[in-house]
Amino acid sequence: MSGNLLFQLLLNGLIVGTLYGVVAMCFVLIYKSTQVVNFAQGEFLLIGAWTCWWLVVDAGLPFWFSFPLTFLFMMVFGIALQMVVLRPLIGEPIISVIMVTIGLSIFFQAITKWIFGADVQPFPEIFPVKSVDVFGLSVQPAYLMSLVVSILVMGGFAWFFKYSRMGLAMRATAFNQQVAQSLGISVKNVFAMAWAISAMVSALAGVVVGMVNGVSGALSFFGIKVFPAVIVGGLDSIIGAIVGGLIIGLLENFAEYVDGQWLHLGNLYTVAPFYVLIIILMIKPYGLFGTHKIERV
Amino acid sequence: MTSTASPLLEVRDVSLGFGGVRALTEVNFHVNKGELFSIIGPNGAGKTSMLNCVSGRYKPTAGRVFFEGRDVTGMTPNQRATIGIGRTFQNLALFGHMSVLDNIMVGRHHLLKNNFATGGLYWAGAQKEELAHRRKVEDIIDFLEIAHIRKSTAGTLSYGLRKRVELARAMAVEPKIILLDEPMAGMNLEEKEDMARYIVDLNEEWGMTVVMIEHDMGVVMDISHRVIVLEFGRKIADGLPDEIMSNERVKVAYLGVEDDEEPAAGAVA
Numbered sequence: 125m126s127g128n129l130l131f132q133l134l135l136n137g138l139i140v141g142t143l144y145g146v147v148a149m150c151f152v153l154i155y156k157s158t159q160v161v162n163f164a165q166g167e168f169l170l171i172g173a174w175t176c177w178w179l180v181v182d183a184g185l186p187f188w189f190s191f192p193l194t195f196l197f198m199m200v201f202g203i204a205l206q207m208v209v210l211r212p213l214i215g216e217p218i219i220s221v222i223m224v225t226i227g228l229s230i231f232f233q234a235i236t237k238w239i240f241g242a243d244v245q246p247f248p249e250i251f252p253v254k255s256v257d258v259f260g261l262s263v264q265p266a267y268l269m270s271l272v273v274s275i276l277v278m279g280g281f282a283w284f285f286k287y288s289r290m291g292l293a294m295r296a297t298a299f300n301q302q303v304a305q306s307l308g309i310s311v312k313n314v315f316a317m318a319w320a321i322s323a324m325v326s327a328l329a330g331v332v333v334g335m336v337n338g339v340s341g342a343l344s345f346f347g348i349k350v351f352p353a354v355i356v357g358g359l360d361s362i363i364g365a366i367v368g369g370l371i372i373g374l375l376e377n378f379a380e381y382v383d384g385q386w387l388h389l390g391n392l393y394t395v396a397p398f399y400v401l402i403i404i405l406m407i408k409p410y411g412l413f414g415t416h417k418i419e420r421v
Numbered sequence: 422m423t424s425t426a427s428p429l430l431e432v433r434d435v436s437l438g439f440g441g442v443r444a445l446t447e448v449n450f451h452v453n454k455g456e457l458f459s460i461i462g463p464n465g466a467g468k469t470s471m472l473n474c475v476s477g478r479y480k481p482t483a484g485r486v487f488f489e490g491r492d493v494t495g496m497t498p499n500q501r502a503t504i505g506i507g508r509t510f511q512n513l514a515l516f517g518h519m520s521v522l523d524n525i526m527v528g529r530h531h532l533l534k535n536n537f538a539t540g541g542l543y544w545a546g547a548q549k550e551e552l553a554h555r556r557k558v559e560d561i562i563d564f565l566e567i568a569h570i571r572k573s574t575a576g577t578l579s580y581g582l583r584k585r586v587e588l589a590r591a592m593a594v595e596p597k598i599i600l601l602d603e604p605m606a607g608m609n610l611e612e613k614e615d616m617a618r619y620i621v622d623l624n625e626e627w628g629m630t631v632v633m634i635e636h637d638m639g640v641v642m643d644i645s646h647r648v649i650v651l652e653f654g655r656k657i658a659d660g661l662p663d664e665i666m667s668n669e670r671v672k673v674a675y676l677g678v679e680d681d682e683e684p685a686a687g688a689v690a
Contacts, residue, residue, distance in 0.1 A: 289530060296516055296527045303514040306476060307528050307594055308502035 132261050133377040139267045141373020142274040143329045147346060148353040148365035149281060150322035156298040156360050157318040159218055160210070163225040165326060166347015167232035172198050172327020173334035173343055174236055180248060187250045194331060195324050202323030206316045214315075233341055244340040270332035277325055278366060285362070290317060298360075352397035356404050358414020367412060372397045427490045429454040429630055430475065430598055435484035437470055437654075444470040445654045447484065452598065457624045457631045459641045461665075462651035463674060468634045469511055471651065472600050475632070476508045477501040489597070507596030509587045511603045511634075517576030521567065521586050522558070524575050528593030529554050561589050564627075565619060581612035588619065598630040599623070605637055613637065617644055642666060650674065 147165065154162045175197050179190035209228065213221050251265035258268075285291040296304040297314040305311055330343055337343075353372045357364025379396035383389055410416050428451035437445040445467045452458045460468050473479040475486055477498035485494045493501055516524050562568050565585050570578060575586060584604060591599055604620065605613045617640050623629045635641050641648060642662040650658040650665060652674040658665055665671055 292523065292527050293530050295519065296530075299516045299518070300514055302478065302498075303510065303516075304527070305478075305498035306502055306508050306510075307530060307590065308499050309527075309530055310497075310499045 128260075130378075130381050133381050134374060135258070135261050135263065136267075137374040137377030138370065139263070139271050139373070140377070141370035142278075142366075143270055143332060143369070144346075144350060144353045144373050145366040145369025146274045146277055147326050147329045148350045148357065148369045149278070149362055150326045151350050151354050152357075152360065152362055152365045154318050154322050155354075156362075157294050158210075158315050160221050160225065162322070163222065164229040164232060164347070165322070165350060166344035167229050167236075168198070168202075168323045168326035169330030169333065169346050170236055170341065170343045171201065171232060171330070172323075173330035173339045174240055175327070176331045177245060177247060177334060177339045178240075181245075191331065194327055198323040198327040199320045202320035203316045205323070206319040210315070210319070211312065214312075229344070229347070233344055237341055240339075242341065244338040244342070246338045247335045250335060264336055266332055266335040270329070273328060273332075277328065281362060290314075294318065349397060352401040352404075354411075355401050356411055358411030360415050361411065361413035364411055364413030372400070375400060428452060429456075429489060430632070431487040432471070432475065433485050433487065435471070435474055435481045435486065437467070437474060437479055438482045443654055445474070445481070445651075448651070448654070448656050450649050450656065450659060452630060452632055454597075454630055455624075455628060457620070457633070457644060457646045459633045459635060459645040459648045460651060461635065461638070461641055461648060465653075466651040467654040468651055469602055470654075472508065472602055472632070472634060476506055476600055502594055502596070505595075505597035506600065507591040507594045507598070508600035509584075509591045509602060509604060511606065513580070513583050513587065515575040515583055515587055515590070517574070519575055520572055521575055521578075521589075522571045524586055525558050525561065525590050525593045526554075528590045529558065557595075558593060561592050564592075564622070565589050581608050581615070584608070584612075584616065585619070588616075588623075592623070592627075592629075596629075598632060601631060601633040601635075603634055603636065605635060605640060613640060620644060 147169065150168070151162060151165045154160055154165075172194055176190050176194040179185050179193055180187055183190075185193070205228075209224065210221065213224060251269075253265060255262040255264055256268055257263075283291075285295060293304065293309045294314050294317065296307065296309060297311055301311050304314070329346065333343060333346060349372065350369075353368035354365055355368070356371055357366070357368025376393050376396050380393040383392035404411065430452040432448060432450050435445055435448045436443070448467075448471060460471060462468050470479060474481050477493070477496060477500070481494065485492055487493065488501070488504065488506060491504075493504070493506075496504075516527065519527075562571055565588060567582065567585055567589060570582060570586075575583065578586065588601070588604065591601075601620070605616050608616065620631060620633065621644050624631050633641075633645070642665070645662055648658075648660065648662055648665045649656055650668070650671050657670045657674060658668045660668070
């Protein structure tokens with residue numbers, strides 16, 4: 125019986141891990157192309173989830189229509205955020221920009237509480253069934269949808285960076301902004317694009333988690349959970365973000381199992397990723413896939 | 422020089438200061454279409470600063486830069502790249518993790534007309550366009566003889582080859598003028614000769630206007646049509662290579678003042 129529980133938890137871990145991976149990817153995308161550590165990443169989930177919730181519940185639109193509409197809104201939101209708040213900060217010390225993202229995070233949390241209230245709002249039932257049977261394990265349909273969409277998003281990212289013109293421009297900009305400009309790439313547009321994609325894809329994770337747990341300010345905690353994932357994977361590696369996300373997702377569920385069976389410490393689920401964060405920073409500060417910065421003198 | 426047509430590039434009274442340091446002081450010069458033009462001068466003379474004013478990295482404190490008769494002083498570096506000012510950098514600036522081919526394809530960026538959506542779905546002749554670009558890129562690869570390394574990761578190549586790939590990438594933008602910042606620095610004799618040949622062919626066969634900063638006087642005097650000399654941010658000479666070679670001020674700038682008694686006397690005191 126407990127073996128079954130372990131598998132159930134690991135499956136959950138895998139699914140939540142892909143979501144961590146997707147959000148971590150968004151985080152890395154902004155870090156890589158603009159060197160900004162975005163502390164407001166979790167709030168992208170929050171705003172996305174509330175937007176979709178509002179469209180479905182208050183505006184009464186069908187889910188299949190609200191979902192893409194949320195993406196569209198988040199894209200505009202990301203571009204606007206970059207243009208209004210972050211563009212004037214280009215050329216300022218990076219630490220100032222990071223402080224601004226912390227400010228943004230507090231601002232967005234406050235404003236969503238002001239508009240939607242502090243209570244958890246359940247998402248209306250989108251799928252006809254409560255859970256789906258997968259090899260004898262029960263999985264929520266929202267999670268299945270998230271798994272499929274996450275894998276599609278990851279594939280999309282891979283394609284985008286490898287083959288598309290904008291993707292190539294973004295890689296070039298991440299590597300050296302000055303050279304990118306000399307080749308006719310508008311760095312401003314690349315930055316706006318990075319924020320737009322990051323906001324859009326994070327919103328996807330926000331909607332899915334919101335569907336399972338309900339929508340509330342707690343969603344922004346996801347943004348904090350992403351830190352261990354990106355540190356494990358390496359701050360500047362997209363592949364690392366996915367692997368890191370999966371590791372953290374599996375690890376926290378495994379920690380829950382170990383804790384529930386033997387240790388009975390309580391709450392190891394939440395804390396375990398941060399132990400890993402500290403250990404990784406001590407033994408492998410660049411993460412599994414991060415770039416080792418070597419100074420040749 | 423006597424042609425009535427306006428020059429391709431004109432730098433008019435450009436000054437550049439960083440705080441109290443004057444990097445450039447009222448520099449004037451022009452480059453005609455089809456010329457191979459060199460900027461020389463001792464270290465710290467302001468050569469790269471001059472190039473940066475043309476490419477848009479620096480904005481001159483005073484003076485204007487004209488390209489094809491159009492004032493480009495207020496334009497961003499990427500806008501200038503789009504209208505035909507290409508450049509390479511003094512320190513290697515390849516995208517190290519990308520393949521040689523990808524490095525060159527980044528240079529085609531602004532020339533690709535298909536956007537993100539149509540390109541993604543292979544609509545609207547995206548494939549045809551891609552093929553045309555690939556052909557152009559292959560021409561450049563053939564010209565610079567880097568076909569054998571096109572799939573290699575740029576960061577793994579030898580220094581001379583990397584410099585060549587950087588030139589290929591700058592050519593891929595199809596500029597009307599190309600600014601080369603020390604294209605031969607740190608090369609051995611053979612690599613230098615190769616590079617000099619590519620630059621001459623680029624200028625003669627492809628009809629590209631070239632502005633070059635280079636320290637190797639032998640090469641500069643051999644291949645340049647016209648040369649200017651900068652010293653402490655001022656232009657001290659402008660003319661044909663032969664004129665520059667025999668110019669007294671240039672000799673002084675490069676070799677130092679010939680009154681060698683005075684410093685010795687000072688040292689004793």
